[in-house]
Amino acid sequence: MFKAQDIRLMSVRKKYGVTTLEAERILKGVTTLFTSEQTAKFHSLGDVNFDGYIDATDLELIKASYGWKGTPGENPADINADGVVDIFDASICGRNQGKDIWSYFGVSKPVSRKGLILILCPFIASTGVVLLLR
Numbered sequence: 001m002f003k004a005q006d007i008r009l010m011s012v013r014k015k016y017g018v019t020t021l022e023a024e025r026i027l028k029g030v031t032t033l034f035t036s037e038q039t040a041k042f043h044s045l046g047d048v049n050f051d052g053y054i055d056a057t058d059l060e061l062i063k064a065s066y067g068w069k070g071t072p073g074e075n076p077a078d079i080n081a082d083g084v085v086d087i088f089d090a091s092i093c094g095r096n097q098g099k100d101i102w103s104y105f106g107v108s109k110p111v112s113r114k115g116l117i118l119i120l121c122p123f124i125a126s127t128g129v130v131l132l133l134r
């Protein structure tokens with residue numbers, strides 16, 4: 001049994017193909033922008049790994065923990081916190097696929113006044129560097 005933070009780091013590493021240190025920065029990019037209540041709320045919709053997106057990675061994590069039983073809140077794949085990872089967790093995650101934490105809480109990804117598009121991904125946000133695309 002892995003701890004919640006280990007699962008988050010592992011899945012973010014796998015998803016973005018980054019080192020543990022970079023994965024920590026990605027997760028920090030979400031946690032510095034949103035309160036713990038907001039991240040907890042978004043987690044309850046299916047963001048198992050707390051990376052701000054509800055996608056196939058989260059479903060995979062639920063699948064990997066399917067059948068798990070234990071203390072509610074201990075396993076992040078148990079998104080409805082009832083102490084079991086089962087079809088209910090999978091269905092919550094399934095129907096929220098495609099949601100992201102920025103849209104959900106109405107936090108826009110910044111666009112510059114000059115009409116240039118600023119792409120601000122969680123990893124870049126955490127390093128304080130912004131990519132400027134023409």
Ligand SMILES: [Ca+2]
Nearest residue numbers: 047049051053
């Ligand atoms: Ca996620």
Ligand SMILES: [Ca+2]
Nearest residue numbers: 078080082084
């Ligand atoms: Ca559950």
